[in-house]
Amino acid sequence: MKTFEKLSILADSAKYDVSCSSSGSDERIKYGGIGATHNSGICHTFTSDGRCVSLLKVLLSNSCIYDCSYCINRVSNDRKRASFSPRELAKLTIEFYKRNYIEGLFLSSGIIKNEDYTMELLITCLKILRYEYGFDGYVHLKLIPGSSKELIDIACSLASRVSSNIELPSSKSLKLLAPQKSKETVLGPLIIARDLSLKKSKKPILMSTQMIIGASDDSDFDILKTASILYEKALLKRVYYSAYVHVNVGANLPIIPQSTPLLRRENRLYQADWLLRFYGFKYDELLDTQQQNLDLNLDPKTFWALNHLEHFPIDINKASKEQLIRIPGIGIKGAFKILKARRYKTLNLEDLAKLKISTKKAKYFILDRGKYQKEVPLYKENLQLALLSPSPKLIQPLLFDENYAALSGEI
Template identity: 65%
Template sequence: MKKDIYEKMQVLANSAKYDVSCSSSGSDNNHKTGELGATHNSGICHTFTADGRCVSLLKVLLTNYCIYDCAYCINRKSNDIKRAAFSPRELADITINFYKRNYIEGLFLSSGIIDNEDHTMVLILRTLKILRFKYHFNGYIHVKLIPGADNRLIDEVVSLANRVSSNIELPSDKSLKLLAPNKTKEKILQPLKHARDRSLQNDTKPIGMSTQLIVGATPETDKDILKLSSVLYDKALLKRVYYSAYIPVNDEKNLPSLINKPPLLREHRLYQADWLLRFYDFSYDEIVNEEYPNLDEDVDPKTSWALHNLSYFPMEINKASKDELLRIPGIGVRGVFKILKARKFKSLDFEDLKKLKISIKRAQYFITCKGKYHSKVSFSKETIKQAIIAPPKKRIIQPSLFDIEYSAITGEL
C-alpha cells in the first residue's frame, strides 16, 4: 500500500470506529466458509453471520470531511482533526486487494457529508459501481445511506448493496435539535422508508436495514430507547437496532464530561432487551414501564421481568406452553424446543433437563419439575435476586473450551 493511501486508511478507518451498526447477520453471499486471512491494523472489523461464522469487513469512511457540526461526533466540522478523502477508485482498489488477500470478506462504507448530500451519495455510488461492474465483486457490502440524498441515488445504491443503514443516533427530536441541528428523525429515516417501500412496490426481496442509537449522551431513559426500537421493528423498517455506549470525544457543554466512562453495562442490557423484543415476543412496556423506566443493571431483562411478575411462577416444566417456557429466565429458544420434544416421550425432572444440556442456574428459581421445586432459597423477589446476583462461592476450576455455555455465543436468555 502506497504511503499516502496508507495514511488515508489510518485516518478514515479510525474515524469510522464509533459506528457500531456494522453486521452481515442474515445476509446471503457466495463466500466459502473459513477463508479468513491475515488481519490489518486499520480498517478491519469482525462481525458474526446468522450461522455463527466470524467474518471480517473493511470498515472505513469515504471521507471524514463533513459540513455538519454534530456535537457528539469526532468528525464535526468545527473539530481540528486530520482530514482525508478517498477517491472512489482508490477505495474500490483497496477493497478488492484486501479481499484477494483474504484480509476481508466484505465492505462497510460510510462517509462524512462533503459539499452536500447528493454529491456524497454520488461518490459512494461510484465506488460501488467500480466494485460490482469493473471488478465483478459479488461479496458483502453494507452502505450508510446519506439522509437528504435524492431518492434516485438511494435506489441505485440499494440495488448494489447487501445491507443499508441510516443512523438515528439520538432517541428524540429534542436531543437531535440540541446536538445535531442539521438532522431530524424523519430526515434520517426517509432513506430507509424509501428503500422499504421500493422493495414492496417492486415485489423484490427486502434489503436488510439497520440503525444506531447512542446510549448515555442524552437524558432519555431505556424506556424511550426501547419504545423507539419497538416502533421501528413493528413498521418492518429495520432488521436490527444497534446500541452504542457514548464515548466522550468532544468537550461540549450539552454532553457528558470527557472524564465520564462509557455506560457499557447499560448498552449490554439494551442488547439483551432488544433480543427479547425480536425473538421472545416481549413488548417493550413489559420490559420497562413508567414505574421502572430503566433496565436493572444487576440482572438481565428477562430475569428482571420474572422477578416483577412472580405470580406467573414457578412454572411446571411438564405443563407450561411454548410461550410460557420462553418466559423462564435461563431457558432459551433452543432449550424450549428441546423440552417440548422430550416431553412427548416422558415427564421431565431436573436431571433430564441437565441431560438435555439446559442450564438451570437461573431457571431453578422459576420452575418445578413433577411438582418439585429445586431451589433451596425462599420464593420471594428479594431472596431470588440476591441468590442470582451473589451465588454461593465454589471451588474455581478452569473450564475447557467445551464447558463454555453456548448461550454466551447465541445471546439466548
Template identity: 50%
Template sequence: MSDRIREKLQILADAAKYDVSCSSSGSQRKNQNKGLGDASQSGICHTFTEDGRCVSLLKILFSNVCIYDCAYCVSRRSNDVKRAAFTVQEVVDLTINFYRRNYIEGLFLSSGIFKSADYTMERMMQVVKKLRLEENFNGYIHLKTIPGALPELIHEAGLYADRMSINLEMPTEIGLKQFAPEKSHQEVQKDLGLVRDRLIQLKDERQIIKHVPKYVPAGQTTQMVVGAHQETDQDVLLMADHHYKTFQLKRVYYSGYIPINQENNTLPAVGSAPPLLRENRLYQSDWLMRFYGFDANEIVDEKHPHLDLDIDPKLSWALRHPESFPVDLNRADYRMILRVPGIGVKSAQKIVQARRFGKIHNDLLKKLGVAYSRAQYFIRCEDSPSFQKELQPQQIRQQIVEKGNSKYVKQLTPQLSLGF
C-alpha cells in the same frame, strides 16, 4: 500502496470505528460469472474489537469531511482533526486488493457529508456500482445511507448493496436537537421508509415475475448513541421497538457514548468511560423483543424506566411478575417456557420436543442446556416437591446475584494466584 493512500486509510479507518452497525448476515448474493468473493458461501461472521471495529470487513469512511457539527461526532465540522477523502477508484482498488490478499471478506462504507447529501451519496453509490459491474465483486457490501439524499440514488444503491443502514443518532428528538440540530428523525425515517417500501414492492412483484432484481437482501439497520443525553432506557427501547415494527429493520444497534468532545459542557464528562454495561443490557432487551416475544412495555415502563444493571432484563421481569411463576414445564406453552430465566430459545424448543416422549424431570433439564441454577426458582417439573417453600423475589434475586459473584471470583482466582 503509496504513502498517501496508506495515510488516508489510517485516518478514515480510525474515524469509522465509532460506527458499530457493521454486522452482516442474511445476504444470499452468490458468486456469478467467475467473479470475486461470495457473500453467501463465506458466511461472513464477525468478531468485534472493544471499540467496535469489525475485523473482517474493510471498514472505512469515504471522507471524514462533514458539513454538519454534531457534538458527539469525531468528524464534526468544528473538530480540529486531520481530514482526508478517497476517490471512487481508490476505494474500489483497496477493496479488491485487500480481498485478493484474504484480508477482508467485504466492505463497510460510510462517510461524512461533504458538499451535500446528494453529492456524497452519488460518490458512494459509484463505488458499489463499480465493484459489482466492473470488478464483478460478489462479496458482502454494507453501505450507509446519507440522510436527505435523492430517492433515486438510494434506490439505485440498494441494487448493489447487501445491507444498507442509516443512523437515528439519538434516541429522542430533544437530544437530537441539542447535539445535532441540523439533523432530524423525520428525515431518517423517510429514507428508511423508501427502502422498506421498495422491498415490499419487489416482494409482491416476485410472486408474478420470475426474475426480480435483488434489492438490499440483508435488510437495513440503524444505530443510536446511548448516554450522551439524559434519555431513559424506556426512551431507547420504545424508539427501537417503533422502528422494528414500522420499518421492518433487521437490527438496531446501541452505541455507548464515547467522550471525544472536551469543549461541550453539556456532554458527559471526558473522564467517564462508555456505558458498556448499560449498552449490554440494551442488547439483551433487544434480544428479548426480537426472539423471546417480549414487548418493550413489558421490559421497561413508567415505574421502571431504567434497566437493572445488576441482573439481566429477563430475570428482572420475572422477579417483578411472581404471579406468572412457577411454570409447569410439562404443561406450559412454548411462549411461557421462553420467559423462564435460564431457558433460551433452543432449550425451550428441546423441552417442548422432549415432553412428547415422556415427563420432564429436573435431571433432564441440565442435559437440555438449561441454566438450572437460575431456572430452578421459576419452574416445576414432574419430580419437583409438592410443598416446596416459596422464596420471595428479593430472596431469589439475592441468591442468584451471590451465585454469580462467587462464580466470577472462582474464575478470577487462578489469575490472581499468577499475579494478574
C-alpha cells in the same frame, strides 16, 4: 497521501459505528465474479476491544460540513482529513476479500460539499465493485440523510444492506446535540428505501440503524419504544446501540467519569433488544412509565420474571415453546432441546444439566418433578437476593499454604 495513512485515518473515523454484521442476505449470485454471502454472517477476526470484524469498515472521506457535537469528524474538530477515491477503495476491498480478511465492505462517509455529491461518490465505488469486479459479497451502505430519492433508489439496488443512523431516540435530544439534523432528515432515507423496495414487491432491502446511548437523558423505555416502532413500522432488521464515547468537549454533552456502567447499560439494551426480536416480548412488558430503566445487575428477562411471578413456576414438561423461552436462563436453543428431549421422557432438573442447559437461574422458576425448589421461597425479594449473591468460590490452596493445612488437618 499514501494508502496506509488514509486507511488508518478513515478506519479510525468509522470505528464508532458499531454495526458490523454480514448476516441475513440471500445467497444468490448476481454479478458473477468474486464473492458470495453467507446467511449466518461470518466474523473474520476480533479487535482488542472484543468486537467482531466482519467488514472493511471505512469512511470514503472524513471531511464533513456538519457539526454534530458527539461526532469525532465534526467540522469544528481539528483532525487530519483524508479521502479514498472510489476506485482505490474498490480495489482494496477486493484484495482484502480474496485473502479472506473480510466478508465485504461497510461504506459510509462524512458529507463532502453536499449530500447528493457524497451519495454519488459512494455509488460510484459500489458500481465499480459490482460491475467491474463482479463482486457478489456483502456491501453495507450508509444512506446519506438529505440525499435525493433517485440516488437512494440506485444505492438500494446495489447494496446488500442500507442504514441511516437516527443517533438519538428523541427529537429533543437531536435538537440539542445535532442541530443540523432532525428526526425527519435522519428517518427520511429509511422511509424512502422502505417505500421503494415495497413498491418493487421483491424482497425488501435489509436496513439497520444506530442509537447513541448515554449522550442524552433519554430513558431505556424511550430507546426500546423507538426501537420497536422501527422494527414494526419501518421494516428495520437491526437497531444497534452504542454507548457514548467521550471524543469531544461541548456544553451540551454529558461528562462521564468512567464508562463501565454505560457499557453495562448498552449490554442490557442489547439483551432487551433480543427479547423484542426473538423472544416475543413487547417493549411495554419490559418497561413502563413507572419503571423507565432496565436493571443493571439483572438481565432484562430475569428482571421481567421477578416482576411477573404470577407466570411462575413453569412446568418444563408441559409448557409451550413460548412459555419455555420466557424462563430466565433458558434460551431458544435450550427450549428446543427441552422440547426434543421431553418427547422421550419426563424431564427433571438433573436431565437439564445433562442436556447442558444452565439451571443456575432457571431452577427458581420451574417445577422439578412437579415440585418447586425448597431453598428459596417464591417471593421477589428472596429470589432477587438468591440470584444476585455470588456463587461460592472454591478455595484454591497455594502449595504449602499454612491456613489450608489447618483447615484440612494436613501437616
